[in-house]
Amino acid sequence: MSDASPLHDYSRSRAVLIGVSEYDHLPPARPAATSLKRMAGLLTGPLCDWPKERVQVWEKDKVRRSDRLPDQLMEAFDGVKDIALFYFVGHGQLYDDELCLALRESPRYGPRCKTIGLPFSDVREALRACDAQTKIVILDCCFAGIVHEHSLAPESANVIDWTHAKGAVTLAASGKYRTAWYEPGSGTHKQTYFTKYLIDAVEQGIPGRPEGLPLGAIYDQAAHALAIDKRPEPTRSIRHDADRFILARNRAHPAVSAAPFTGTSPGTAQTPEPGPEPTAGAPTSAGRISRRTALRLGMGAAAVGAGIPAARALFDxxxxxxxxxxxxxxxxxxxxxxxxxxxxxxxxxxxxxxxxxxxxxxxxxxxxxxxxxxxxxxxxxxxxxxxxxxxxxxxxxxxxxxxxxxxxxxxxxxxxxxxxxxxxxxxxxxxxxxxxxxxxxxxxxxxxxxxxxxxxxxxxxxxxxxxxxxxxxxxxxxxxxxxxxxxxxxxxxxxxxxxxxxxxxxxxxxxxxxxxxxxxxxxxxxxxxxxxxxxxxxxxxxxxxxxxxxxxxxxxxxxxxxxxxxxxxxxxxxxxxxxxxxxxxxxxxxxxxxxxxxxxxxxxxxxxxxxxxxxxxxxxxxxxxxxxxxxxxxxxxxxxxxxxxxxxxxxxxxxxxxxxxxxx
The missing domain is CATH 2.130.10.10 (YVTN repeat-like/Quinoprotein amine dehydrogenase)
Structure with missing residues (x-):
């Protein structure tokens, strides 16, 4: 498969992947570390073909909050003309009905959650400011679905008119006031469910689909599998058919399945280099989440059914x-x-x-x-x-x-x-x-x-x-x-x-x-x-x-x-x-x-x-x-x-x- 033609020319694209698994004041979400590693391995692996230098992985001390964290996102997506991809896995909370992505030092509640963590509005502004043709957001955290209420362009203009983009797509692990879950237990290879099912859909392939898998088909396959297994229902929003973006090769297609493939199952994924190191004051911590009128601690529960094990939420x-x-x-x-x-x-x-x-x-x-x-x-x-x-x-x-x-x-x-x-x-x-x-x-x-x-x-x-x-x-x-x-x-x-x-x-x-x-x-x-x-x-x-x-x-x-x-x-x-x-x-x-x-x-x-x-x-x-x-x-x-x-x-x-x- 390494001899196949690249899916895209990613020289003018950028993916920023953020994962937070350890917290000072919130419960740990250790499966987030595995999910981050798998996502990085998938993108830079033979099915997706992203060059490692175009994928930045921010974790541990690389995602500690500073006054310049929003600017670090601006810098990461600056100059991007083709694909801008943002992925987050960790705790999510609501503060004033806005999603906040939890960083390591996030408190349990109060207004400082918004100043110590990463409000999604900062992510949105960084994506709005870049000239990428296609903008992709994947959020594997509680309450992620609330971001569908806001587009990646100002209300007065659509995505194409304002950014010259072909479109934008947001995939969320949960609904507006719903939690996201991860696998129970203490094993080192436990994963968050949404990321796991997305990656499994890519690695297994989708029979009957063409050689290139569009993002929308991958989401549909993962959402269907989540529903069958009685996991939390994911949500999505799309602007201008952005879900037609070909994210990966289809392993179930004869032209692809014949090629060798090692997979990105837990323990085998190769995390790319962090890429251009953020300048001083870049993301360094982990954590963030909250809401003012009522703190919604996204605490998950056990999913019990015929043969279905207990599961925990991403704010456990x-x-x-x-x-x-x-x-x-x-x-x-x-x-x-x-x-x-x-x-x-x-x-x-x-x-x-x-x-x-x-x-x-x-x-x-x-x-x-x-x-x-x-x-x-x-x-x-x-x-x-x-x-x-x-x-x-x-x-x-x-x-x-x-x-x-x-x-x-x-x-x-x-x-x-x-x-x-x-x-x-x-x-x-x-x-x-x-x-x-x-x-x-x-x-x-x-x-x-x-x-x-x-x-x-x-x-x-x-x-x-x-x-x-x-x-x-x-x-x-x-x-x-x-x-x-x-x-x-x-x-x-x-x-x-x-x-x-x-x-x-x-x-x-x-x-x-x-x-x-x-x-x-x-x-x-x-x-x-x-x-x-x-x-x-x-x-x-x-x-x-x-x-x-x-x-x-x-x-x-x-x-x-x-x-x-x-x-x-x-x-x-x-x-x-x-x-x-x-x-x-x-x-x-x-x-x-x-x-x-x-x-x-x-x-x-x-x-x-x-x-x-x-x-x-x-x-x-x-x-x-x-x-x-x-x-x-x-x-x-x-x-x-x-x-x-x-x-x-x-x-x-x-x-x-x-x-x-x-x-x-």
């Missing part, structure tokens, strides 16, 4: 593989929280179903299809599953078979979990609070006020405590008659907690009586009178506080987009006084904490599940899911059950692993 939380017991994938996001009773996990999904899963294996026992999404946690009492849906209905299902016993049409959205006490089902709707007979589903009473968006009720000693869009109510459980109303706080969406004569509840607006200008507050009310006992300034508390052994645990998120504070936190308060014991800063927290065996468990919008020391707030371990986590965890017999926006229900070992991260 150094979670040991043994943590995952099983993963069950539904048809849509799992916002609902699980309920575990007698060895069965009951949970809803945005695919309109209520599921019953074996708690030990994750196998489906049954599924009941409603008319719309099931966002609330089911409640299981005396062999009956009670669940509300966004089809404006409440269902009673046989816990063993899933067969419907009754359904009640409320005429109201049901987004919150029902509470069942003494043969009555209490549930909050958009406009009403309902009390239904648990056996027949007949309405016993309904409470109506001028408020909306009622929370799940808490029922203690014959009193129903419920929050609404503006107030907290105490209702007589038998009649629905109002006993008291606390009305100085707005957005009382969370489910109240009532313990030892005190009602604890969070909000999404500040309480004037606390004298706070914070985004939200947590407060304690006398259960008998509704009088406030104490208030604590907090961020938006979206779900039910948890009270264990005199300590109140809450999760919150920062609704102030302009704030330099972390996007979210977990806080422990003294239940008697409201004094803070500790705070763990993280991404947005929408769920309620679960507490057991000395640990606090919580999911975040940073695509992760955390276990924190209940006494100190120190991080014990973190597990990376494939997308955001709004679900509240349930912990039973040493197993954490939780849902995720990646359409999955997870069962995680609660007692494996530990770390030394400190709370704020």
């Amino acid at each position: 939380h150094n979670t040991p593989d043994p943590r995952l017991r099983w993963r069950y994938t539904t048809g849509e996001a799992v916002i609902s929280s699980p309920t575990v009773v007698d060895g069965v996990v009951y949970i809803g999904s945005d695919d309109n179903n209520v599921y019953a899963l074996d708690a030990a294996t994750g196998s489906k026992q049954w599924a009941y299809a409603t008319g719309n999404r099931v966002a609330a946690a089911p409640t299981v009492v005396d062999g009956v599953v009670y669940a509300g849906g966004l089809d404006n209905s409440v269902y009673a299902l046989d816990a063993g078979t899933g067969k419907r016993k009754w359904a009640y049409a409320t005429g109201d959205w049901i987004k919150e979990a029902p509470t069942v006490v003494d043969g009555v089902v209490y549930i909050g709707g958009y406009r009403k609070v309902f009390a239904l007979d648990a056996v027949t589903g007949n309405e016993e009473w309904a409470y109506v006020s001028n408020d909306t968006s009622y929370s799940s009720p808490t029922v203690v000693d014959g009193v129903v405590y419920v929050g609404s869009s503006t107030d907290v109510y105490a209702l007589d459980a038998a009649t629905g008659k109002k006993k008291w109303q606390y009305g100085t706080v707005e957005l009382i969406r969370p489910w109240p907690t009532a313990v030892d004569g005190v009602v604890y509840i969070g909000s999404g607006r500040y309480d004037p009586n606390i004298g706070s200008t914070s985004a939200g507050s947590v407060f304690a009310l006398d259960a008998a009178t509704g009088n406030k006992k104490w208030g604590y300034q907090a961020d938006y508390v979206f779900q039910m506080p948890t009270v264990v052994d005199g300590v109140l645990y809450i999760g919150s998120y920062n609704s102030n987009a302009g704030s330099n504070m972390p996007p979210g936190s977990v806080v422990a308060l003294d239940a008697a006084t409201g004094d803070r014991k500790w705070q763990f800063q993280t991404d947005r927290v929408y769920g309620s904490p679960a507490v057991g065996d000395g640990a606090v468990y919580i999911g975040t919008f940073g695509n992760s599940v955390y276990a924190l020391d209940a006494a100190t707030g120190n991080e014990k371990w973190a597990y990376a899911t494939g997308d955001k986590v709004q679900s509240s965890p349930a912990v039973v017999d040493g197993v954490v059950y939780i849902g995720s926006f990646d359409n999955s229900v997870y069962a995680l070992n609660a007692t494996i692993g530990d770390s030394s991260a400190q709370p704020s």
Whole structure:
């Protein structure tokens, strides 16, 4: 094959390949090093024919951030007339909905992520400034798909008009708010999936295609294989047929397959020389990623199916593989929280179903299809599953078979979990609070006020405590008659907690009586009178506080987009006084904490599940899911059950692993 005519004259082309596998403040992404080596070997090998001096490989200390890093990219592509190719593999984050490529020194969150790492806007400007006929971007990182929203030319002009280019193509390992994965395990030859599948498509060839493989055909082949293997779905954008660029020879073509070929499988690739060394201040570190209004830690999860091993995302939380017991994938996001009773996990999904899963294996026992999404946690009492849906209905299902016993049409959205006490089902709707007979589903009473968006009720000693869009109510459980109303706080969406004569509840607006200008507050009310006992300034508390052994645990998120504070936190308060014991800063927290065996468990919008020391707030371990986590965890017999926006229900070992991260 070395005697074949070159595919192109690359003397006026340049490829810049950047790979970051080690980080100072973020989990390592060691498979990125293998993927970088394979990509370099592919381009300079006999299938693609790039001269080594036209391929610059930046890794380790060659990609440390400096004030001149964007200028180094400008210099690398300066004078390029034909092909400009940029490739990145490593961590990716969003900051202000802009992709940032993580360099070694990138922090976990905050505005410095953008100044220490490499915003993709810097890459885009370097490519816009060069006169290359064809511009190719390959991004193997989380959230890469967001770059499709911006072209490689100014909005006022297309690529051809402004740069005289034939076109541009961007291949991304993930969607806008999706993660990219890499192979699990600690072996030295583990790879990132997107790069692996792209290179495998080239090295194996595509039967029935001509002797030269266009970039679009390679992408299609890789995307098809990724879908079959249930890996994350890649995305692409194209300007002016740039995907027709012939990247490689087709090994499956008779004229090519007869020639010798050694391949670039892990351990065999030959990395080219770095090429013209960047001048002083060139890329030197590794790392970068972030976003302001809410940090999306691209933490990936295990892909489990028939024979499919666990996989990690390109923003993994150094979670040991043994943590995952099983993963069950539904048809849509799992916002609902699980309920575990007698060895069965009951949970809803945005695919309109209520599921019953074996708690030990994750196998489906049954599924009941409603008319719309099931966002609330089911409640299981005396062999009956009670669940509300966004089809404006409440269902009673046989816990063993899933067969419907009754359904009640409320005429109201049901987004919150029902509470069942003494043969009555209490549930909050958009406009009403309902009390239904648990056996027949007949309405016993309904409470109506001028408020909306009622929370799940808490029922203690014959009193129903419920929050609404503006107030907290105490209702007589038998009649629905109002006993008291606390009305100085707005957005009382969370489910109240009532313990030892005190009602604890969070909000999404500040309480004037606390004298706070914070985004939200947590407060304690006398259960008998509704009088406030104490208030604590907090961020938006979206779900039910948890009270264990005199300590109140809450999760919150920062609704102030302009704030330099972390996007979210977990806080422990003294239940008697409201004094803070500790705070763990993280991404947005929408769920309620679960507490057991000395640990606090919580999911975040940073695509992760955390276990924190209940006494100190120190991080014990973190597990990376494939997308955001709004679900509240349930912990039973040493197993954490939780849902995720990646359409999955997870069962995680609660007692494996530990770390030394400190709370704020």
